Amino acid sequence: MTASYWPAASVKSSREAFDSAFRAGAQSHGAVIIENFSFEAPWTDIKSLQDLLVRRPDICERLNAAQPPTKPNVKLAAVNFNKDSNRIIDQKVSLDSSAKRISKMAEDGVDIVELLGEQCKSIIDFHANIEALLAPRIMQALSGLVDDQLDSIHSDRAFTLRLCHYFERQAGEIAPRCGKHRDYGTFTIIFQDASQPGLEMLRDGVWQRVPAGCCVVQFGWCSQIRSNDRIKALPHRVVDSPAGADGIVPRRDSVAFFVAPDEAALLETITREGEVALYADMPTTHKQFKALMARRWSEREGTVEAGSDTRSQEDIVEEYQRAATMRHASAMDSGPAIKEALSTAAAPAICA
């Protein structure tokens, strides 16, 4: 597998050329490699910070104390993983940061530089560069494809930077480094350390590797629903890279920058001429939709136990699609006036 499998868009090209390449790649493949942006991820500092978190549970506790208990910003469940093969919890350490979380810590009297060391300064700068230089370009390009008013539903700047550390482990572990899932929000920018591959995306039933070191953008459920399936939220996962002679799979580090709609914004499906609305019965707001979906990823992250509702995110979305499909079919059978109105509509698709 080579980098050429995935389409690419260069930030150095003109706005029109970038938008065009990005939109074409997003529609055809569901993920786009971003090239030539003007800053780099501070991998040395990121790895040093992750090492600190693994060494110092007391620091993790102080970080988590700045959050409501159900939403820890350091997820260390995987470090305590008990190697029970029935468990589905990802084997990784992740640290989430956002402007809101950092300001909450400041309010609580937590000096983040004192707590995490000088290394966190370059990471905060990296976060700021993504937010100022890269995310707006992607939002602009995506606007023409999903919804022309995307800016207006991201006024809360619900952006989260997640540092992911997949610690070294024995080859052959059953538990996932990061299990198959789709993201929730509008889009995710993933930065990967150049030394270790592992990210894979499922397209047309085949797991396709994303080469190590690439920066790639993928899309979440919110974009799939808002775009009426013109954009797909691709399932993805992180698998082990080849083990060394000692049977140890090396560590892997990555960064994900999540962009999500404002919680109060309406979850609307923007249809185009000839399309059937596939998600007409979805929850009204993003807050309601997030609540519906979040439990499923929280179980995987080990922050909540499995509940009695065993439906997956895919099950839930497909239920809504099925209802829309049946209503469409019923309307087609119900009378000449409605039949005429829908006669030019394409058959709704059920996503895999």
Ligand SMILES: [Fe+2]
């Ligand atoms: Fe993801």
